[in-house]
Amino acid sequence: MRAVRMTAPGVLEQTEVPVPTAGPGEVLLRVGAVGACHSDLHILDAPAGMFPTPMTLGHEVAGTVDQVGAGVSGWSPGDRTAVYGIIGCGHCRACLRGLEDQCRVVPVGGVGLSRDGGLAEYVVVPASRLLHVGDLDLSQAAPLTDAGLTPYHAIELARPRLRPGTTCVVIGIGGLGHMAVQILVATTAVRIIAVDTSVAALDLASRLGAHEVVRAGPDAVEQIRTLVGPPPDGADVVLDFVGADPTLTTARQVVATGGQLLLVGLAGGTLPVRPVADEPPTVPLETSVVVPFWGTRAELQEVIALGRAGQLHADVQTFPLDRASEAYEALRRGEIHGRAVIMP
Ligand code: NAD
Ligand code: ZN
Ligand code: ZN
Structure with a gap:
């Protein structure tokens, strides 16, 4: 599959990688839309060692369930979802209270931050990160997950x-x-x-x-x-x-x-x-x-509800996957108004 990856600090490349497989508790998503966040530029600019390389970027993701891994219940192929991007440890004092944005063990862990993100045809995420989006357009669902x-x-x-x-x-x-x-x-x-x-x-x-x-x-x-x-x-x-x-x-x-x-x-x-x-x-x-960081899963559900009620609408400029670097260059020059959304 095609994937847009940070192959070294500051280097964004479109490459071919194998389609990943969903492990136990995980889901393989067919990516529908990925928002280009200004944080991706900060990640690209970060010194070596702060983020893993190579890593597929993209932490604002919406897609359709393609396959479910062992032990996953409640999700089936075809379900339309938004991805809650933070992946906390799940068992520290903060995570137990639903404040994964304050995880005491994994400070900035997540999809497109500490593991491969959504700028690809497919992405694997823990099933626990998925939220239903109903009939919301995926190009709208993706920016809700972070810009919202x-x-x-x-x-x-x-x-x-x-x-x-x-x-x-x-x-x-x-x-x-x-x-x-x-x-x-x-x-x-x-x-x-x-x-x-x-x-x-x-x-x-x-x-x-x-x-x-x-x-x-x-x-x-x-x-x-x-x-x-x-x-x-x-x-x-x-x-x-x-x-x-x-x-x-x-x-x-x-x-x-x-x-x-x-x-x-x-x-x-x-x-x-x-x-x-x-x-x-x-x-x-x-x-x-x-100094806030991202948000909680419960809040994302409320944000999706605002989107579905028509009260929150991203002003979106869409790009195909092979023009992802163009979207990031425009974002760096301050030429994107609202959100650039990449549709693989
Ligand atoms: P963006 O590029 O879409 O928007 C930035 C806006 O700021 C632009 O409209 C630009 O014209 C304006 N701007 C730039 N310099 C300015 C100045 N000196 N005075 C007034 N306006 C100015 O970026 P974004 O994707 O909305 O992200 C915004 C920031 O938030 C980035 O630094 C990003 O990394 C960060 N971010 C933080 C979190 C978090 O959890 N804390 C989450 C997501 C993004
Ligand atoms: Zn972001
Ligand atoms: Zn934790």
Whole structure:
């Protein structure tokens, strides 16, 4: 079968590999769709040894059951599924509570992270990772598993502060951010302020229900403060889907005293946290900083329900498998709006 693999750090290649077989407890899926996540670019850029090579990329996967391994019940060939990508140890304190995103044994284990992912004609996954998607289009189901689930989880963590009448600033309206805007619209009554460098991304945010948009740049903090009030007032919640120095600087300068800053983007910026007596604090007093990771299986089921109810829809640009590298190059140049989805 054809597979798009990271063969060495920074090297993405289309290769031929044997169709894998489903072991006990596993399922062989015919891949229908795979979202191209910005994290795949971070994985490609990571130093040697952080991720296994060769490894088929693709952690945002939807497909159809082809074969079931020994001992698998409840799944049959033809079932249409989305893949919950995290594979925790299953028996630590966190996994037992359903918080596999916090597994104490396997910190970043999963499909397309620590084993072969979905950028291929077939993929093998543990049967326990599958969720039914009903009649949802697989090109929609795939982005729900990460571009949908990750912001949903972050918003769940922030939910106690997302009261009607509060304000949420969403920075980075790409694959994750454009889903975040819709999840906020569908599940809260907050005022949404979208921030991006790209005008097209801001247009998308407005179409999806953001109440205000602000172009990232030197005036962004002043513009946002005009909307939310200057310190110690500010935005009740800030979701940063970029995580670079400039966005973290904006985030900490506009978050309210006692607010919450959720750092989802993995661009490697630094957030200084330094309370001092004789200077304004780098992060407002009583503000909580959270570094969310992906989400839980139960949350993915809720995200799929939002998708099936028509309240969460990925703006998708599709590519065939042999043009996967083109999709990633466009993503790196910032030319994908919404999510690029590869259809093997
Ligand atoms: P994307 O490329 O689709 O979207 C990024 C968006 O940010 C784009 O619209 C871009 O124009 C905008 N942007 C870039 N620089 C900006 C700046 N300085 N100011 C304002 N906007 C800016 O990426 P994505 O797939 O949505 O992923 C976003 C980030 O989240 C990536 O770093 C990814 O690795 C990370 N991520 C984290 C998790 C997690 O569990 N923590 C899960 C998935 C993705
Ligand atoms: Zn991802
Ligand atoms: Zn565990």
